[in-house]
Amino acid sequence: MKSRRDFLQKLTVGAGMLPLAFGFTPKLETQYFFDEVQEGLVLKVAIMGLGSYGNRVAEAMKDCKRAKITGVISGTPSKVKDWQSRYNIPDKNCYNYENFDAIKNNPDIDAVYIITPNALHHGQCLRVAAAGKHVICEKPMAINAKEGQEMVDACKKAGVKLLIGYRMHFEANTLEVVKLRREGEFGTIKFFQGLSGFKIGDPTQWRLNKALAGGGAMMDIGIYAINGSRYMIGEEPVWVTAQEEKTDPVKFKEGVDETITFQMGFPSGAMASCLSTYAVSYLDKFFLVGEKGFAEMQPSTGYGPIKSWTNKGRLDLPHVTHQTTQMDQMAMIIFDGKAPIIPVDGEEGVKDMKIIDAIFEAAKSGARVPLKL
Numbered sequence: 001m002k003s004r005r006d007f008l009q010k011l012t013v014g015a016g017m018l019p020l021a022f023g024f025t026p027k028l029e030t031q032y033f034f035d036e037v038q039e040g041l042v043l044k045v046a047i048m049g050l051g052s053y054g055n056r057v058a059e060a061m062k063d064c065k066r067a068k069i070t071g072v073i074s075g076t077p078s079k080v081k082d083w084q085s086r087y088n089i090p091d092k093n094c095y096n097y098e099n100f101d102a103i104k105n106n107p108d109i110d111a112v113y114i115i116t117p118n119a120l121h122h123g124q125c126l127r128v129a130a131a132g133k134h135v136i137c138e139k140p141m142a143i144n145a146k147e148g149q150e151m152v153d154a155c156k157k158a159g160v161k162l163l164i165g166y167r168m169h170f171e172a173n174t175l176e177v178v179k180l181r182r183e184g185e186f187g188t189i190k191f192f193q194g195l196s197g198f199k200i201g202d203p204t205q206w207r208l209n210k211a212l213a214g215g216g217a218m219m220d221i222g223i224y225a226i227n228g229s230r231y232m233i234g235e236e237p238v239w240v241t242a243q244e245e246k247t248d249p250v251k252f253k254e255g256v257d258e259t260i261t262f263q264m265g266f267p268s269g270a271m272a273s274c275l276s277t278y279a280v281s282y283l284d285k286f287f288l289v290g291e292k293g294f295a296e297m298q299p300s301t302g303y304g305p306i307k308s309w310t311n312k313g314r315l316d317l318p319h320v321t322h323q324t325t326q327m328d329q330m331a332m333i334i335f336d337g338k339a340p341i342i343p344v345d346g347e348e349g350v351k352d353m354k355i356i357d358a359i360f361e362a363a364k365s366g367a368r369v370p371l372k373l
Contacts, residue, residue: 037065043331045136046071046093046109048100048124049116050079053138056303057113058087060323066331071109073100097124104131111136111334113165117212118219122147129158134334138165140223140356141349143214148353152346161334162346166227167326168301169342172317173308177288177295178231178341180310187292189233194225194274196301197259197283203251210255218257218356222276224301225286226355229264229272231342232288232295236373237264237272240355242362247279262359264371 045067047054061069071093072083080094093108103109111134114124122142128135135155141164142148155162168174180186197217206212207220230236242262252258259277266272275283286300293311300306305319332338351373358369 037328038332038336040066040332041335043067043134043327043334044070044108044110045327046073046095046103046112046133047083048073048112048114048128050074050076050083051115054113054115057115057323057327058083060321061327063321063324064327064331066335067327071095071103071106071112073097073103073112101127101131103128103133110134111161114138115165117206117209118214119143119212122151125151125162126154129154129160129162132158132160134161134163136163136165136330137346137349139227139349140214140219140353141346142353143219145350145353145357148346148350152350155346162349163330163333163344164346164349165326166342166344166348167322168224168228169231169340169344170325170329171304171306171322172320173297173306173315174231174300175341176315176317177297177308177310178234180295181232181234181288181290185293185310185312186288186290186295189268189270189288189290191270191287191289192229192233192272193285193287194228194272194300195283195285196221196225197275197277197279198281200251200278208251208253208256210253213256215255215356215360216252216257217276217278218260218359220278221301222260222262222274222359223352223356225272225274225276226352226359228286228300229274230351232286233266233270233272235266235268235270236351237266237355237371239265239368239370240358240362241368242359243366244363252278257360257363260359260363262362264355 043066047058047069058069061067069087072080072089073095074080075097083089112128113136114121115138118140121137125135125137152162213219240262242260244257245259246252259279261275264272284299284302286297288295295310297306297308304322308315354373358371362369
């Protein structure tokens with residue numbers, strides 16, 4: 001069965017067939033729209049959860065200048081041994097899910113990147129924070145906003161950073177579009193469309209288990225459209241409506257969404273219309289339009305390259321492995337106090353969780369649910 005990770009990796013096939021426009025080149029001085037990687041302390045990271053995405057992060061970190069894998073946390077001894085040989089990790093930096101609180105006394109670990117099923121993030125984050133280590137948590141940060149806020153509060157109490165693995169917040173094309181919108185290139189924003197979907201395979205995987213995933217497609221990929229609507233429009237939504245459709249109740253059991261369409265309203269009057277689905281492939285598109293122009297990205301959140309253009313022509317800024325950039329930039333956030341253009345802190349994650357909570361509520365009630373983020 002093809003995994004979600006395989007899908008995102010291969011989604012760029014055929015991007016060259018997209019309409020091509022000429023006459024517009026991004027300004028070179030806006031390259032990446034964030035600081036070059038500065039010399040400084042190297043963030044020593046333990047990866048928690050050695051599955052497919054954990055492997056992707058680890059491989060990307062080989063090219064990092066400011067972040068390095070120094071430890072692992074896993075419930076599978078064979079995976080631990082494999083990672084030890086691949087990344088030269090000593091026995092003293094290897095933990096399981098029962099004993100990882102001992103990282104408190106390990107100076108070889110500054111932060112833990114939690115890459116486990118969604119429902120485990122909350123408890124694991126609280127334990128890492130209690131151990132005095134910074135937390136990087138894969139999205140969605142939790143299974144609801146209440147848990148997310150408890151994670152934020154725990155990290156603040158412990159005096160450690162909580163960052164969410166929003167890799168797109170450091171991607172060059174994404175940041176260029178945000179920059180152009182901020183500079184008024186598109187005029188007053190009127191509408192955003194976000195499409196996130198693929199046809200999921202293995203029905204026994206944890207992403208289709210409500211107890212582990214907290215939902216279905218919305219938690220996994222719908223969150224991209226939610227988050228994207230916020231940084232593309234540059235406002236926070238004030239209401240949401242949603243409609244759910246389920247064609248396969250055997251695969252998508254109670255509490256596991258197959259397809260949800262949702263609409264959001266923003267203070268300026270801008271609207272967003274989005275789709276999250278596990279039933280249709282080849283959906284990875286953002287479209288933003290204002291009174292003076294538009295920006296389109298397709299694929300918009302895959303592992304790359306991201307393809308983008310505006311009413312003035314192609315962007316397609318150079319591709320750098322997302323997780324490499326993410327981890328270097330996160331090291332600078334933690335050690336150098338850098339402020340990212342698009343936030344990646346725990347509060348940012350909680351806002352997305354509040355919207356997801358409201359989408360689930362709206363899909364059940366059919367009502368417009370007000371939002372206060």
